[in-house]
Amino acid sequence: MPQLDSGGGSAGGGDDLGAPDELLAFQDEGEEQDKSRDSAAGPERDLAELKSSLVNESEGAAGGAGVPGAGAEAEVRAEALGREHASQRHFPDKLSESLEDGLKAPECASGMYKETVYSAFNLLMHYPPPSGAGQHPQPQPQLHNKASQPPHGVPQLSPLYEHFSSPHPTPAPADISQKQVHRPLQTPDLSGFYSLTSGSMGQLPHTVSWPSPPLYPLSPSCGYRQHFPAPTAAPGAPYPRFTHPSLMLGSGVPGHPAAIPHPAIVPPSGKQELQPYDRSLKTQAEAKVEKEVKKPTIKKPLNAFMLYMKEMRAKVIAECTLKESAAINQILGRRWHALSREEQAKYYELARKERQLHMQLYPGWSARDNYGKKKRRSREKHQESNTGGKRNAFGTYPEKAAAPAQFLPMTVL
DNA sequence: GTACCTTTGAAGCAA
DNA sequence: TTGCTTCAAAGGTAC
Numbered sequence: 306m307p308q309l310d311s312g313g314g315s316a317g318g319g320d321d322l323g324a325p326d327e328l329l330a331f332q333d334e335g336e337e338q339d340k341s342r343d344s345a346a347g348p349e350r351d352l353a354e355l356k357s358s359l360v361n362e363s364e365g366a367a368g369g370a371g372v373p374g375a376g377a378e379a380e381v382r383a384e385a386l387g388r389e390h391a392s393q394r395h396f397p398d399k400l401s402e403s404l405e406d407g408l409k410a411p412e413c414a415s416g417m418y419k420e421t422v423y424s425a426f427n428l429l430m431h432y433p434p435p436s437g438a439g440q441h442p443q444p445q446p447q448l449h450n451k452a453s454q455p456p457h458g459v460p461q462l463s464p465l466y467e468h469f470s471s472p473h474p475t476p477a478p479a480d481i482s483q484k485q486v487h488r489p490l491q492t493p494d495l496s497g498f499y500s501l502t503s504g505s506m507g508q509l510p511h512t513v514s515w516p517s518p519p520l521y522p523l524s525p526s527c528g529y530r531q532h533f534p535a536p537t538a539a540p541g542a543p544y545p546r547f548t549h550p551s552l553m554l555g556s557g558v559p560g561h562p563a564a565i566p567h568p569a570i571v572p573p574s575g576k577q578e579l580q581p582y583d584r585s586l587k588t589q590a591e592a593k594v595e596k597e598v599k600k601p602t603i604k605k606p607l608n609a610f611m612l613y614m615k616e617m618r619a620k621v622i623a624e625c626t627l628k629e630s631a632a633i634n635q636i637l638g639r640r641w642h643a644l645s646r647e648e649q650a651k652y653y654e655l656a657r658k659e660r661q662l663h664m665q666l667y668p669g670w671s672a673r674d675n676y677g678k679k680k681r682r683s684r685e686k687h688q689e690s691n692t693g694g695k696r697n698a699f700g701t702y703p704e705k706a707a708a709p710a711q712f713l714p715m716t717v718l
Numbered sequence: 719g720t721a722c723c724t725t726t727g728a729a730g731c732a733a
Numbered sequence: 734t735t736g737c738t739t740c741a742a743a744g745g746t747a748c
Contacts, residue, residue: 605741610726614742630743631724638725653727660728672729676739679721 570601602678603670606663609652610641 607615614637621633621640641649663670 605728605739607741608727611741614725618743629723629745631722631745633743634723634725636725641726656727672740673731675741676730679740 570603602675603667605672605675606659607656609649609656610638612655612659613637613641613644613652 614634617637617640618630618633621627621636625633625636627633627636
C-alpha cells in the first residue's frame, strides 16, 4: 500500500485531507488491479470488452430468468428491452463502429498501457518557457498533451485544470500578442490554479509552494522541467520564486479586472463567460456591475479520477477516434483501474492538494452550495430510466444492476 | 437550450 | 456508521 504523504509538506499538521479512503481504495483495488493489469493487453481489449459488456448487459437482461435471484424486476427489464430491442441497438452499433474505427487506427493499437502517464502532478512540476523578449521557446519535449503545446508558442494562461489535455486548443488569434498585453499576469501555464479571495490571502502560508521539488520523480518521458528551468523572478518582483501562482494573481475576486477567473468559478449560467483578455475589454464599472449581478458558482475541486480524465481524454480521443465522452470515460475508468498504485497515487496527491488549496481559498465553501445547481431529473424519473424508461447514449438501458462496474474493474465483470 | 450518458471520488445528508 | 445522492469534466446525443 503506498504511503501517501498525507502531510503533503504542508505546515501546521492540520492537513488531514489525505483522504483515508484513498488508501482504502488502494487496498480494495490491489488484487483487482493486478488482474486488470494482467489482462490489460491494450486498447483492443479495452474496446472489445467495452463492446462485449454492453452486449452482455442486454443479453443478460433479456435472459434474466437464468440469473439466480432474478425476479420480476429482471423480467420487466427484459420485456422492456425486448420491446425496444430493435430500435435501441443502433447506438451500440454506432459505438462498435467507433470502436472499430479506433482499432483501425494504428496509434490506437499500440502502447495504450505502455506509455508513461503524464501525471498531472508531473505536469504541475513543469515550468513554462521563459517569456522574455527576444527569447525563443526552447525545444519542447514530445508531449502528447496538446494543451501543453500551445501552437502559437505562447505559454497559455491557463489554470491548473488546463495543464491537462484540451482536445481542442483554442487557436491563437492573430493579435494574440496584443491581447496578452491585457492579461494581468504573464505567468503561463502555472497561473490561476485558484484565484484568491481577498480574505483568504492571509490564511495561506507564507508561500503556498506548489510542490518543488516534486514529491514524485519525473517520468522519463516528462522532461519538460529539464527543458524549461524555473523562471527567475524579475528584479523587484513582488513574489518569490516557487510561490504559488495564485499569489501572483490579482485580487482574485471574481469579476475583478485584475483577477483571473479560476475554472472552479463559473457564472451562474454554468459557462465561462469571457476569457481573461476578453474580460479586460470591459470597463471596470461594467465588471463591477456584472460581479454584483452574477454571483459566480464555485465549483468542486476535481478528484483524482477527474484529474486523470482531464489529462488522458485527449490521448484516448486521438488514439481511438472516439468522441463520445461516455465511451471515452468508460475506457478511462478501466485504464484508471489498470494504473499502478504509484501512478494513481500521483493523482490522489494532486487531488488532495487541489482540495487543500480549494479549502484555503474558499473556507466557507461547501459542496452543498452547489446542490441543486444542476437541474437533474427527479429521482422518480431516474428510477424510471433505470427500469427501462429511457435508453442511454449507447442505446442500452442503464440499470443499477450494472452498478458494480463502479466498484469493480470491468475486466473482472 | 438543456438534460442525459459514462466514469471515479469527495462530500453531504438521512436513517 | 452505513448507504444513498449530488456534483465535478467532457462532448455527442436526444428532446
